Structure formats: structure tokens, C-alpha cells
Amino acid sequence: MASLFSYSLRNLLARRLTTALTAGGMALVVFVFAAVLMLAEGLRSALVQTGSPGNAVVLRKGSKSEIESVLDRSQAAVAESRPEIARGPDGLPVAARETIVLISLNKRSTGAVSNVTIRGIGPRSLELRPQVRLAAGRMPRPGSLEIAAGQGVSRRFKGTALGEKLRFAQREWTVVGLLSAGNTAFDSELWTDADQLMDAFRRDVYTLLLARLASPAAFESFRAAVDTDPRLQAEAKIESVFYEEQSEMMALFLRIMGISLTAIFSLGAMIGAMITMHAAVANRTAEIGTLRALGFQRRTILRAFILEALLLGLLGGAAGLAAASGLQFFTISTVNFQTFSELAFGFSLTPGIAAASLGFGLLMGLLGGLIPAVRASRVNIVDALRAA
Numbered sequence: 001m002a003s004l005f006s007y008s009l010r011n012l013l014a015r016r017l018t019t020a021l022t023a024g025g026m027a028l029v030v031f032v033f034a035a036v037l038m039l040a041e042g043l044r045s046a047l048v049q050t051g052s053p054g055n056a057v058v059l060r061k062g063s064k065s066e067i068e069s070v071l072d073r074s075q076a077a078v079a080e081s082r083p084e085i086a087r088g089p090d091g092l093p094v095a096a097r098e099t100i101v102l103i104s105l106n107k108r109s110t111g112a113v114s115n116v117t118i119r120g121i122g123p124r125s126l127e128l129r130p131q132v133r134l135a136a137g138r139m140p141r142p143g144s145l146e147i148a149a150g151q152g153v154s155r156r157f158k159g160t161a162l163g164e165k166l167r168f169a170q171r172e173w174t175v176v177g178l179l180s181a182g183n184t185a186f187d188s189e190l191w192t193d194a195d196q197l198m199d200a201f202r203r204d205v206y207t208l209l210l211a212r213l214a215s216p217a218a219f220e221s222f223r224a225a226v227d228t229d230p231r232l233q234a235e236a237k238i239e240s241v242f243y244e245e246q247s248e249m250m251a252l253f254l255r256i257m258g259i260s261l262t263a264i265f266s267l268g269a270m271i272g273a274m275i276t277m278h279a280a281v282a283n284r285t286a287e288i289g290t291l292r293a294l295g296f297q298r299r300t301i302l303r304a305f306i307l308e309a310l311l312l313g314l315l316g317g318a319a320g321l322a323a324a325s326g327l328q329f330f331t332i333s334t335v336n337f338q339t340f341s342e343l344a345f346g347f348s349l350t351p352g353i354a355a356a357s358l359g360f361g362l363l364m365g366l367l368g369g370l371i372p373a374v375r376a377s378r379v380n381i382v383d384a385l386r387a388a
Contacts, residue, residue, distance in 0.1 A: 019312065025272045026316025026364050027323065029265045034324035034357040036258020038347040039332075042183075044244070046345035050184040051240035055128055056085075056222055058209040061235045065246060066100045071206045073097075075232050084222035085211045088124075095211035096122035099194045101201055103168045105157040116153055117185075120194030120206075128210055132186050137162050137177035142193050148177035152187035152331070160190065169200035183346060185243070210239065266360075270368040302374065309369020310362055317361020324357070325349050 051057075058079045059069035071079075076097045085093045099120035104113050119125075126132060126139060140146035149160040159166040159175075166173045173192065181187040198204065213219055219238060226236040237245075327347040 019315070022272050023312055023316040023319060025268065026313060026361055027319035029262060029268075029364065030317045030320025030357050030361045031323050032258065032265060033262040033360050034321055034349070034353060035327055035347065036255065036262065037353045037356065038324060038327060038349050039258070040252075040255050041350055041353060042345045042348040045348045046183050046185055050131075050186060051238070051243035052129065052131070053238055053240045054212055054216065055239040056211050056213055056219060056236050057239045057242050058211070058226055058232075058234050058236050059207075059242075061227075061233050063235075066207055067102065069100075069207050071097075071208060071234065072204070073206070075234060076206050076209050078229065078231050079209050079226060079234065079236075080211065082211075082222055082225055084214055084218035084225070086214045093211065094124055094128065095209060096125040096128055097194060097206045098122060098125060098208050098210060099197050099203065099205075100207040101197060103190075105159065105166070107156055108158050109156070114157075116157060116190060117188065118147075118190040118192060118197065120197035121191050122194055125191070125210070128212055129186065131184055132179055132181045135178045135180035137175075139177055140192050143196060144193060145171055145173045145196060146176045146192065147173050148179050148191045149175050150179045150181050150187040150189050150191075152181075153190060154178055166190075171200050262360075266364055270364050272368070274368045274372060305372060306366065306369060309365045309372075311365070312369070313361045313363070313365020314358065315361075316364070317358045320361065321354060321357045 058071065058076075059066070060071060063069035080093050080095045080097075085095055088094050101118050101120070102115045103118055105116050106113055121140075123142065126134075134148070135151060137148070140148055147160075147166065149162075154160045154162070154175075158164075162175055162178050164175050166175070179186065179189075179191065181189075194206065198206075213222065219236075223236045226232055226234055324347075328349055331346045
């Protein structure tokens with residue numbers, strides 16, 4: 001096997017330009033393939049990390065996203081009183097009533113208008129979300145027209161930097177703090193006092209109740225109680241599960257679109273590999289005949305050429321994956337299909353995506369080199385030596 005590997009590798013190195021061009025075509029396809037998977041994984045990771053497995057979220061029954069949910073004050077009070085919810089040192093439930101509203105803001109770079117999520121928060125909202133911390137300034141005071149902006153939204157939208165002012169709902173709001181939320185959806189949100197937000201938009205209902213469970217085992221009891229209480233007409237979900245569900249539709253769309261494009265591009269790459277391997281067979285007919293005359297069997301010749309094609313695919317796959325890994329330093333923003341607000345997230349490379357990308361490169365090499373390898377193994381010894 002070692003001799004076959006060195007033989008195949010020497011033949012690729014002997015045709016450096018052809019090898020580089022063919023591997024480059026495969027690398028471009030693998031780059032697209034890996035980039036799309038990384039994009040979908042980045043979106044999924046951003047939303048999954050947004051939620052905490054120790055929190056439960058209560059929404060109106062049947063709501064697919066926060067923006068669709070309505071929870072009035074009495075319903076929030078009933079859900080908040082459940083014994084499964086943890087109590088703080090003050091004896092009060094560790095829970096927050098929140099309101100979600102979409103507002104339109106202008107982007108700093110282009111001036112284009114896009115939707116941004118503004119979250120009305122309660123006194124314990126920051127405590128319930130350990131992944132969010134105050135990076136600068138201070139949190140909005142209850143009852144005030146003050147805002148804390150996620151660092152992601154602050155970089156992208158006008159009026160959201162520390163000390164700047166925003167005008168919406170016929171009121172002027174001041175940005176008094178910046179939130180660092182890491183790779184989560186909260187980095188793309190504005191936070192303000194829930195009651196002030198509801199008053200500004202003439203609403204008398206919350207969107208959701210967020211609560212920390214006394215223990216992970218308490219969730220099933222809490223879920224059943226919320227689901228069966230006729231006063232609530234609501235349902236409870238683990239917060240991390242709820243946000244993961246938010247990513248499914250868009251992540252699926254990205255994967256389908258990316259794999260469709262990759263399938264089209266891969267045809268060209270495989271044809272290129274096939275042409276390269278056919279040329280190699282044509283140029284080495286005499287060499288193949290000599291090997292057959294020396295006693296090498298057809299299956300040995302077949303394995304040698306398949307190995308050569310696989311090495312070509314592996315080279316292209318590794319190059320494409322290396323290029324795609326650089327995308328992890330970039331952040332992009334798009335509209336979340338579930339909430340219709342802008343969401344910023346990065347590319348995420350996982351071991352599974354790396355393995356799939358290299359495997360895809362090997363598959364292109366195999367499919368592109370299989371027919372030429374079969375042709376090489378069937379070369380007639382007499383005809384090959386006569387050609388020499």
C-alpha cells in the first residue's frame with residue numbers, strides 16, 4: 001500500500017500545474033460547501049446559546065416565536081406563582097415579564113432601513129441571562145426612557161451608540177449602556193424597561209414570562225401545570241430548546257440552498273478531475289503496459305489510479321476547508337425568518353463540518369477518477385507496449 005501511495009503521489013507531483021488547477025476547482029466547491037454548513041451552524045449556535053437550559057419560557061399556546069405571543073398581566077402572575085420557579089434571597093420568584101417589539105432603524109454603513117428587536121425587560125432579566133453582561137455604561141433605570149444596546153446592534157445602526165438618542169413611538173430614548181452578549185441573539189437587541197415600552201406602544205400585555213426553575217427536574221411538572229391551567233392558555237418550553245427551534249427554518253433553507261449550489265458546482269469539478277485523470281492515462285499508456293508486463297495485476301493498477309484521484313480530491317478538500325476556516329473571523333447579519341428582525345451571527349466550523357468537507361472532496365475525486373481508473377486497468381499489454 002505504501003508503494004502505491006508513493007507511486008500515485010509522484011505522478012501528481014510530476015504534473016504540478018494540472019494537479020494545482022484541478023485541485024483548485026475542487027477547493028472552490030469544497031469552500032462553498034463548507035461555508036454554507038458553517039453559516040447554518042453559526043446561526044444555530046447563536047440562537048441555541050441565546051437560551052439557558054435552566055430557564056423556562058412561558059408563551060401563548062401555539063406561538064412559534066416571541067413576536068407572536070401575548071401574555072396578559074393576570075396570566076403572567078399566575079405562571080409566576082408556580083412552586084417550580086426558583087426563589088431569590090428576597091423570597092420573590094426569579095422571573096421576568098418581558099415584551100418584544102420591532103422597530104425600524106437606519107444602518108450606519110448604507111442608511112438602509114432594517115428591523116431591530118427591542119426587548120422590554122424586568123428587574124431580573126439580566127440575572128436570568130448570565131451570557132449577557134454590561135460592557136459599558138449602566139442598565140436602564142425602571143420607569144425611564146433609557147436603553148441598553150447590544151454591541152452588535154450598536155456597531156451597525158445609527159443612534160444606538162453609548163450616549164446617542166433614538167426616537168420611536170413618539171418618544172426620545174437615550175442609550176445609557178452597552179451589552180456584551182457574545183455569539184448570541186441578544187447582541188442584536190435593544191433592552192429597555194418593559195412597562196415603559198408597553199406604555200409607549202399603547203399595549204397592556206407582555207410577550208412572555210422567563211423564569212429560572214428550582215431544578216432541572218421541575219420542568220415537566222411546570223410544563224404540565226402551565227399546559228393544563230385554563231386561566232393561562234399558554235405553554236412552557238426550556239429556553240434553549242425554544243431558541244433552537246427558532247433556527248430550524250432558516251438553517252434548513254441555508255443548507256438546501258448551499259447544497260443545491262454545491263451539487264451544480266461539483267459537476268464541473270468532477271469533470272475537471274475526470275479530464276485530468278483521462279489525460280494521465282493517455283500519457284502513461286506505455287508505463288501502464290510495462291507495469292502489467294512486470295506482473296502487476298489489473299486491480300493493482302485500478303487501485304493506484306483511484307488512490308491518485310482520492311489524493312487529488314483530498315488536496316482540493318483540504319485547501320477549500322482551510323480557506324473556509326478563515327470565515328470564522330467574519331460576522332454577517334440577515335433577517336430572522338421567525339421574528340423578521342435583523343440577526344448578526346458568525347461562521348462556525350465544527351469537527352463534523354470539517355470531516356464532511358474533506359469527505360466531499362474525496363467523493364469528488366473518487367467519482368471523477370473512477371472511469372479513468374477502470375480504463376487504465378483494462379489497457380491491453382501488447383497495445384500499450386507497442387505504443388511505447
